[in-house]
Amino acid sequence: MTWETVIGLETHVELATATKIFCSCTTQFGGAPNTHCCPVCTGMPGALPVLNEKVLEYAVKASLALGCTVTQNCRFDRKNYFYPDLPKAYQISQLYLPIGRDGKVSFPLPDGGRKTIGIHELHMEEDAGKLVHDPWQDQTQCDYNRCGVPLIEIVTEPDFRSGEEVVAYLEKLRETLQYLGVSDCKMQEGSLRCDVNLSVRPAGSDELGTRTEMKNLNSFKAITRAVQYEAQRQIERIQEGKRVVQETRRWDENKDATYPMRSKENAQDYRYFPEPDLPPIQIGDDDLARLRAQMPEMAEAKRERYQAQYGLSAYDAGMMTSEKALADYFEECVALGAEPKTACNWIMTQVLRKLKELGQEPGRMAFTPDRLCRLLALVEEGSLNRNTAVAVLDAVFEDNGDVDEYVRAHGLSQVRDTGLIEAVVAQVLADNPQSVADLRGGKEKAFGFLVGQCMKALKGQGEPKLVNETLRRKLEEL
Template identity: 50%
Template sequence: MANDPLYETIIGLEVHAQMLTRSKIFCGCSTTFGAEANTQICPVCAAFPGVLPVLNRELVQMAIKTGLAVHGTIRERSEFARKNYFYPDLPAGYQISQFELPIIERGELTLDLESGEKKRIGITRIHMEVDAGKSLHEGIQGASWIDLNRTGTPLLEIVSEPDLRSSREAGAYLKKLRSILRYLQVCDGNMEEGSFRCDANVSVRRRGDTRLGTRTELKNLNSIRNVMRAIDFEADRQIDLLESGGTIVQETRLWDANLNTSRSMRGKEEAHDYRYFPEPDLPPLVITRERIDAVARQLPELPDAKAIRFSRELGLSEYDAGVLTSSREMASFFEETVQQGAHPKTAANWITVELLGRLNREGLEIEQSAVTPRRLGRLIGLIQSGDISGKIAKQVFELMFETEADPERIVAERGLKQVSDTGAIEAAVDKVLAENPTQVQQYREGKTKVAGFLVGQVMKATRGKANPAAVNAILQAKLSG
């Protein structure tokens, strides 16, 4: 079992994040996804003889931003290196990467665990490298086809320490990292399109042991859910193997999401010997303190800092602050709603309960919401000013979602404005009291609970538009009169 009483699971993750530069890492080809095959390549990324790579400045800026966001050390001097291997989607026969001197070292990321605890996960290193092309095999007889459009797309490889202890922690780490990259606007985090990819190193050991067990590497994990399932499967497999007297073989295993199982790539993979050496075509990258400081000044407010501000300054619960900062889009939706004058706590409730509930049912993301923050803010404004009751507001909200109309217009057109006029409410109360003599009698005999029923009748008679506080006050006055 993944939460076995005798064994603990040790996980380290390697994430490859495609950076959102317009052009490739070493040439001026476009990085747009989904273009016709081989229309975004040139002699540099297709590795024709005699070409020279020229580094994209924006990638370096993005790497520095990412390094700062995870509290990493940005090396004053880093180097590119060649990783040598042959594969048809790697036209140069080597990948330009970083090896001994990566741009970022020793960062960390803080996870908010479901238990409410916080856990720090170390980041060993972050380095820059080129992505490879894509190969197509299916339906092609005796051959494979190669599309080099992706070749040369800039990647950051983000390597964690083996600090994760369960698939849940691994899932939380990936969500947090992806959220940070999205806040920084350096990666779109789309796992299905492959712009955020993850390999997992998994080992198990008896609780209390200090030495790490033999690890296996899991590949082909194209969603956070698959990462978690593959880790659970692998931990169980290793524990079963050890319990039956076997030993773990260090190997790479491919996850099969359809069969919910993994298979060894052993035998198909020859011993790795990448023969790294410093890239002769690129001198060392020197990053000055001034450059780092300039990037630091442009960093947006990141999720952790935002959540702290939301709970300390705006009085939100830690839970709400966490939900509302889980993505950049969610946080700006909330902030724009509050800018309309909505009370922060009320806005938080409406967004986390009504809006997210409705969006979940429709399978929509917050940026696709038919109710804009401006309109939601004004709807809350109508409640705050006493123009409509909270209950009516829910009706208006549903109508806003369906019609994309302004709340004021819906309230006016449908006559939903709250009745605070005491004359009108008194008339309704008198009518209800006259129609329900039994309950009035019961109330006067001390069964004050029936007041709730009578309030309900008045609200019904006014089709929910009466101001509930006014109804209560008038009713109490008349009943005790």
């Protein structure tokens, strides 16, 4: 029998706000335990939450970008559960009226095809704190620095059929949210976390099998492998005549297997009710229109435009849009007059090389587009040869030093003084009669040798085109 894997995703994304969702504590990563906390995010009696306006804005933008209908009259609900990572003993979330519903996302697949999946809903909620178990004391330490960090949870329909589709969707989701500027979506830092709901059924069947939920998937690789493992495990169970138990399973990356989580963690009766501490939210048509107008051009649209408008290859356009900061950088260079293909070439080779060397991200780069453009202009007008320009970039990149100043200070400008070049060429021809004879005898290689001698005399700074031309002309005049 052939089996079909059916997957739905719940993705939690940390929003890139400066403060927490319901209080003004910083969301900055790290910090000594419980130093980014206040009575609201530690759940002190009587403390009252107040919604961060940026969270609402980001959640609406994310909803729009994922094709959702925005719930213009929405509110928060209280999800009750007793676990010390949430000191209030409940999480403020949204159940009945999530901010976004019924979306659609279309994304490219590795095999060249496309897939469209449905978004069931998108809602706002608060993150929980961090628990650290002390094995010696048999106690658990609670650090609430992350407690109250704003999240959106994006729930898809069960529309995926493979791990590859899941990863392709997550890549698209990450790209979309990064371009919107609502999250940095760093999986390794936990700002994008994914739970995978998976069931299997005989191919062609319309019924859904019993699903399991997998947690602790913190890389694309882990997701692909966990999907393969769990689908196989369920198929084998069914083939052995056993049934799949609906449960939450934890992916163990070291063992490449999923394990059931303890049943008491599985008790799911959250007794939701409308959150009485927060008044409802109304999003007017004008607010919605304003936010819609702020939607940036997304990566896929940019990729198409770069190919059509600037003549970049698909690969180059993909590289330029791999991060929004890089695309912004490229576009600024073009706006400053750089030839698009040249700018793209320099960014892909030199700028990315330097960023990698320095361990920096494009968004935090000191080297500004106007500096790169100046460098490209100097190459274009022949004042710098390419290799020298690369050396200049190397030198000024980290501190965004002035290109002209550096070139002047280090005497790097190419020699374009025709008088000087003519004199050098004449001298080289006089000094190397044998090479001149070889060249006349048909040995083209001798020309290269003569060019090399001229460049040597010019300390490598002669403009190659000018040296070549002068040499040809002088040879003819001989």
